Amino acid sequence: MTTSALSYNIYNAVYAVAWALHEILMKRSEKRSLGNEESLLPHPWQLHSYLKNTQFKDVVGEQVFVDENRRTEAQYAIMNYVPSAVCTASCPAGFRKLPLEGKPPCCFSCSPCSEGEISSHRDAEQCQKCPEDEYPNEQRDYCLPKTVTFLDVNEPWGKAGTAVALSLSLLTALVLWVFVKFQDTPIVQANNRNLSYLLLTSLSSCFLCSLLFVGRPTTASCLFRQTVFAVVFTVAVSSILAKTIIVVLAFRVTRPGSRMRIFLHSRVPYCVVLICSGIQVLFCAIWLGTSPPFPEADTHSESRHIILTCNEGSAFAFYCVLGYMGFLALGSFTIAFLARNLPDAFNEAKFITFSMLVFCSVWISFLPTYQSSKGKAVMIVEIFSILASSIGLLGCIFIPKCFVILLTSWENTIKQNKNQRSSRSKDFSFF
Structure with missing residues (x-):
């Protein structure tokens, strides 16, 4: 008979499968006759192995296929199809x-x-x-x-932080102008106007130092970010501490036989600010000299972005700087809280107590949030903490005084406090 090449290949393929099944079933029949109850139907992988490794005879010539390459394409197709069809398909890419x-x-x-x-x-x-x-x-x-990104001034968070910082800094400068213009009013004089000027100047700088966290990080910006922030905030907090100490001393020295008169000197508040700020400067100098901050590329915080940020260099130094600032704030809060019941005419302790309570609350909540944040969220959290704590100091200490100065007739205030100021003029001459 004559037959085509395709028919011949199909014939050989069917013959190969039939031969394999026949051999497997014969072996299983022998095992079953010996008491083995294993199923007579072969597993597909067994058929695949048998088709691959057994040498078959050519149907026409009864010749043995010794050479692997002489097996027909149809046999290979069947061997590859049987297991995948009845067991597991191929795994795709991914x-x-x-x-x-x-x-x-x-x-x-x-x-x-x-x-x-x-x-x-x-x-x-x-x-x-x-x-x-x-x-x-x-x-x-x-x-x-990955896309390289950072807290840019043109993105929404960058624009919002920049606008708020500039607006609050301008507001602080306006409050400073009000205090300078009305420097002879009793309310300004009674709160040590020179310390008030220093505190307002440092608060304005606190708002502006948040701008160091916006923009592409560089070696210079990374060095100045934390150190400028730490020093400026320390000046502000130490000024509040000096004001608190002076308020307490002013009422203690009026007692007969008080030994605290030696501390009631015009240079005392400035010495407090200078010493407290100098210690913070020393901490920052050690930090910059041993393990300074540096710019780095954060490739792990976000899967599709490379975040350009500043590495603190030494986490221990960073938390020492924050801890020292917190220690000063806690000291101011404690002293002001103990002096909250002093007479109202010269008592600024209540306002300082509230301002320090806001300040400490912001930075206590900052620590766990800072630790759990990643990428640009770290810079956003720090900017928010700087602005929120500065707003607390400005709002609690100076806004009520501005309300009194601008919306209340300070001429009547002078008349009301004329006798009180004249009786205390000797003790409070350094105000």
Whole structure:
């Protein structure tokens, strides 16, 4: 008979499968006759193995296929199709093969690659990690380059922080102008106007130092961010501490036989500010000399972005600087709280108590938030803490005084306090 090449190949393929099934079933029949109750139907992987390793006879010539290359394409097609059709299909790109316990090697499950990993070809045994400056696409079969980003002044958070900082700094400068213009009023004189000027100037600088956290980080900006912030805030807090100490001393020295008169000197508040601020400057100098902050690229906080930020260099030094500032704030709060019941005419302790309560609350909540934040959120949290704590000092200490100065007739206030000021003029001459 004559036959085509395709028919011949199909014939050989069917013959090969039939031969394999016949041999397997014959062996199983022999095992069953010996008492083995194993099923007569072979597993697909057994058929695959038998088709792959057994030498078959040519149907026409009864010749043995010794050479592997002489097997027909149809036989290979059947060998490859049988296991995949009845066990496990191929794993696509983006997945990896996981072997199944107790199953033959041809049976496996397909597991998607983990976060940050890809597999670029089918039936991958393992997934590969993308480089630090790249991230996987949605299918996790290709790596894409990450976008470099930072807290830019043109983005919404950058614009908001810059606008608020400039507005509050301008407001503080306006309050300072009011205090200078009405410097001869009793309310300004009674609160040590020189310390008030220093405190308002430092608060205006506190608002402006938040701008150091906006923009592309550089070596210079990283060095000045934390150190300028720490020194300026220390000047502000130490000024409040000096005002608190002076308020307490002013009432203590009026007692007969008080030994505190030696501390009631015009230079005392400035010495307090100078010493407290000098200690903070020393801390910052040690920090910059041993392990200064530096710019770095954060590739781990966000999967698709490289965040340009500042590394603090020494976390211990950073928290020492914050801790010292908190110690001064806590001291001011404690002294002001104990002096809150002094006479109202010259008592600023209540306002200082509220301002320090706001200040400490902001920075106590800042620590856990700062630790749990990543990427640009770290800078946003710090900007918010700087602005919020500065607003607390400005609002609690100076806004009520501005209300009295601008909306109340200070001429009547002078008449009301004329006798009181004249009786205390000797003790409060340094105000």
